[in-house]
Amino acid sequence: MKRRVALKHIMMAAAAVAVLPSCVFEKKKVSVQLKQLQITADQEEDLAEIVDTMIPATDIPGAKAVGSHIFVLKMIDDCYDKKVQDSFMKGLDRINQIANKKFGSSFVKCSPQERTEVLTSLDKKETPSLTEDVDFFPLLKQLTIQGFLTSQYIMQDVQGFQLIPGHFYGCVDVQKNKLS
Amino acid sequence: MNIDSASDRTFEVIVIGSGMSGGWAAKEFTEKGLKTLVLERGRDVKHNKDYPTTNMNPWEFEHRGRLPLEVEQANPIASRCYAFREDAAHFFVKDDEHPYVQEKPFDWIRGYQVGGKSLLWARQTQRWSDFDFEGPARDGFAVDWPIRYKDIAPWYSYVEKFAGISGNKDGIPELPDGEFLKPMELTCVEKYFKENVAKEYKNRHVIIGRCAHVTDPQPIHIEQGRTKCQHRNLCQRGCPFGGYFSSNSSTIPWAEKTGHMTLRPYSVVHSIIYDEQKGKAVGVRVIDSHSKEMIEYYARVIFVNAAALNTNLVLLNSTSHRFPKGLGNDNGLLGKYFAFHNYRGRISAEYDGFKEFTTDGTRPNGGYIPRFRNVRKQETDFLRGYAAGFSSFRSKDHDTEGLGTDLKDKLLHGKLSNWKVGSHVMGETIPKETNYVALDETKKDEWGIPLLKTSVDYDDNDEKILKDFFEQFTEMYTKAGFTNIKTHDSKQAPGLDIHEMGGVRMGKDPKTSLLNEWNQLHACKNVFVTDGACMTSTSTQNPSLTYMALTARAADYAMKEMTKKNL
Numbered sequence: 213m214k215r216r217v218a219l220k221h222i223m224m225a226a227a228a229v230a231v232l233p234s235c236v237f238e239k240k241k242v243s244v245q246l247k248q249l250q251i252t253a254d255q256e257e258d259l260a261e262i263v264d265t266m267i268p269a270t271d272i273p274g275a276k277a278v279g280s281h282i283f284v285l286k287m288i289d290d291c292y293d294k295k296v297q298d299s300f301m302k303g304l305d306r307i308n309q310i311a312n313k314k315f316g317s318s319f320v321k322c323s324p325q326e327r328t329e330v331l332t333s334l335d336k337k338e339t340p341s342l343t344e345d346v347d348f349f350p351l352l353k354q355l356t357i358q359g360f361l362t363s364q365y366i367m368q369d370v371q372g373f374q375l376i377p378g379h380f381y382g383c384v385d386v387q388k389n390k391l392s
Numbered sequence: 393m394n395i396d397s398a399s400d401r402t403f404e405v406i407v408i409g410s411g412m413s414g415g416w417a418a419k420e421f422t423e424k425g426l427k428t429l430v431l432e433r434g435r436d437v438k439h440n441k442d443y444p445t446t447n448m449n450p451w452e453f454e455h456r457g458r459l460p461l462e463v464e465q466a467n468p469i470a471s472r473c474y475a476f477r478e479d480a481a482h483f484f485v486k487d488d489e490h491p492y493v494q495e496k497p498f499d500w501i502r503g504y505q506v507g508g509k510s511l512l513w514a515r516q517t518q519r520w521s522d523f524d525f526e527g528p529a530r531d532g533f534a535v536d537w538p539i540r541y542k543d544i545a546p547w548y549s550y551v552e553k554f555a556g557i558s559g560n561k562d563g564i565p566e567l568p569d570g571e572f573l574k575p576m577e578l579t580c581v582e583k584y585f586k587e588n589v590a591k592e593y594k595n596r597h598v599i600i601g602r603c604a605h606v607t608d609p610q611p612i613h614i615e616q617g618r619t620k621c622q623h624r625n626l627c628q629r630g631c632p633f634g635g636y637f638s639s640n641s642s643t644i645p646w647a648e649k650t651g652h653m654t655l656r657p658y659s660v661v662h663s664i665i666y667d668e669q670k671g672k673a674v675g676v677r678v679i680d681s682h683s684k685e686m687i688e689y690y691a692r693v694i695f696v697n698a699a700a701l702n703t704n705l706v707l708l709n710s711t712s713h714r715f716p717k718g719l720g721n722d723n724g725l726l727g728k729y730f731a732f733h734n735y736r737g738r739i740s741a742e743y744d745g746f747k748e749f750t751t752d753g754t755r756p757n758g759g760y761i762p763r764f765r766n767v768r769k770q771e772t773d774f775l776r777g778y779a780a781g782f783s784s785f786r787s788k789d790h791d792t793e794g795l796g797t798d799l800k801d802k803l804l805h806g807k808l809s810n811w812k813v814g815s816h817v818m819g820e821t822i823p824k825e826t827n828y829v830a831l832d833e834t835k836k837d838e839w840g841i842p843l844l845k846t847s848v849d850y851d852d853n854d855e856k857i858l859k860d861f862f863e864q865f866t867e868m869y870t871k872a873g874f875t876n877i878k879t880h881d882s883k884q885a886p887g888l889d890i891h892e893m894g895g896v897r898m899g900k901d902p903k904t905s906l907l908n909e910w911n912q913l914h915a916c917k918n919v920f921v922t923d924g925a926c927m928t929s930t931s932t933q934n935p936s937l938t939y940m941a942l943t944a945r946a947a948d949y950a951m952k953e954m955t956k957k958n959l
Contacts, residue, residue, distance in 0.1 A: 270800065274800070287458075290460040291455055332795055335795055353795075355802060357790070357792055360803065367449070367450060367451060372451070374620045375447065376624060378753055378754060379752070380623050380757075382579040385749060386747070386748055386808065387748075
């Protein structure tokens, strides 16, 4: 299964980081195997910070910690056509361009407030996401949210999802049902 | 298996197909000690062992259920089915695996494996009544059914007890009660609608669906190794609890346990062998889908349960000097009068009430509204009518505006929506000679068998039924105070209902039908057809329960005839 392969890569990457002395110069690797998207480790890091800006860590982990960025990459890579993939890649560049224009530095080097401002300008369409027909930001946001809400941590640890035992009650008091 | 000698290839019964009805034939014959060969064109799927996704959590699906674009693009037909998703795609036939010719658009959804589509079905099990069996005779279409409710009622009971059917005894003559396990619950809004409809209309009923779920396991289910339905609502993956009925969890392992079943997967049936001297069928020609070798198997009795379309294909391809147009096809009607269910219509709305209540958990079932049009007499400008689903729920809506901690907070604290309600239509279609399946004259599949050609379409009656469904449900919804009512015609092609029926219809007269009242070919008595192909008319109920009952009934008859040496 591809997921296992991906996990293995994550573990191998983690192991490599653990054993390599920090002074060894090595090109960073991306942590997910993709078929179509040509993503660099820096772009992956950008994306991780982008999703974490959208849904930041609080007392509950944010989108980066639950792996929303990996999910976004996987979905764009497997479930969308080339047009969307191209617009997504251009979109990542676009975010850095906006950051540079507004704050004179790349997105990851921006402060949290500046990052939020960059993404908010796209979210509120104050800055056009792209001049082309595919608007990448709504899709990026939608997938980030989906990846977050359907992550193991949120579903299991926060919302208490369990496969079994199951039940169905057709009419319960909303107040008493807060937990489920 | 030693296939060298003819005696090793000889059985008392051959069952073609291991799905919903074939599984029942296998069970009935082996239980009585008859040496039975069950032929399955696809792979084996063992209960539990071969349900790779069954215990996966939602986050373990790398696309959260969605299929890669590449898979969707390669399978436009299968992709139209709601269950063809990341968790169950492995149980569907891929479009290029077995092509067919669509003279008119027809979505043929298939499951080529042991258990067939019984792994994937929607599990609704409503009985027919005489209002259904008497339909063709009363309204002057197709031919009269050779059976009535009293003929099948004990067999409904027989299969219901074994399969495990959950339901409520509603006392509705047009939808007879059965042997029910504990019913599932209606929601507050469904109960409210039920009362409102009963108040506003005579003879319109809203009930909880009768469905093949073990809600209250009886010793017979425990004996099958099945336990209580856990309401996971992940049935299409195969159920580790045997919570719903499938051949894989129930009839096939039951048959296996008798020691009298030989199950042969990867066996594509080419044709049935007719012996001109003996004047009966003597066996089946099988192509091993791996070796492509043709092997003959022999038996006294042959049950054809290949699923409606492939049953037609097998019979049409079973030609001989006696039957040049296909086995039993003296009248030329084989493949004709093909029908299905009209599933094109949906209606949705909201209800601004019961705000203090919601549902808890999931329900692998829904509400059901039996046919109320033209039941006791003809009252509209169209023939027959429709049943409908009716379900309600409140969703957890997420406000996705903004970014940052605000957004996160809103995501983690979804807001309960208003109650949403919805219905879908299940319309009876009228079998017609012009709706048919046939063999393509030139194209063949990879086993050298002619491709099946489908020529099936909607007609005016179907359009009128759809219009009436929209009108009546809009009225019923309005009277109940539902708002934001929206109707939708999916315009889907026939076939996607996955209720394809007919082509080898039952009837009293060999001149106008293929099968008699015992599902025997009129002209070749040791061949029985008890899957969807045998259906004379379609009525509005989900058909699987009726196939199961007809199969058990026909198997019982066949065994009695074998004992009497009539077969």
